Amino acid sequence: MHSLEDVAPVFRDMAHAIVWASVATVDGDGRPRSRILHPYWEWNGTDLVGWIATVPTPLKRAHLDAHPEVSVSYWRPSHDTCSAEATVQWYLDDDTCGRVWEAFASAPAPVGYDPFIIPMWSDGPTSDQFAVLRLAPYRLRVMPGTVMTAGEGETLLWSAS
Structure with missing residues (x-):
């Protein structure tokens, strides 16, 4: 097992190079559902936090209300893979949504993009169709x-105690 300080920056760099991740949630009956999302990871030298800009659909909300955890998996054709298991928290407030909107807008490509390209977000970060998920990983794997x-x-592995 490795330290978070060893694994987190390598995980973040690989995840940001791959960009798109398969993210799985679990419904109230224990059935998984996967979707492709675009997380942004912040590493400050001590903590790794993931952010996902998303539409707060009733299905996602119900799944995360039942089980506030996700599995995030990245893969590219060279078979580089990394994954995170994380607890999740919804943020709908204007301050957090605005900060995360700006993080995506100002990040370098390929992980950075202009969120206005999503038609349902044409009203910006205060749109009722825009929400943020905060991911707090408790397990990371980089291979x-x-x-x-x-x-x-x-293969680098880290797990919270």
């Missing part, structure tokens, strides 16, 4: 594709 394809490199 360069060379571990699987060539037996080279190292």
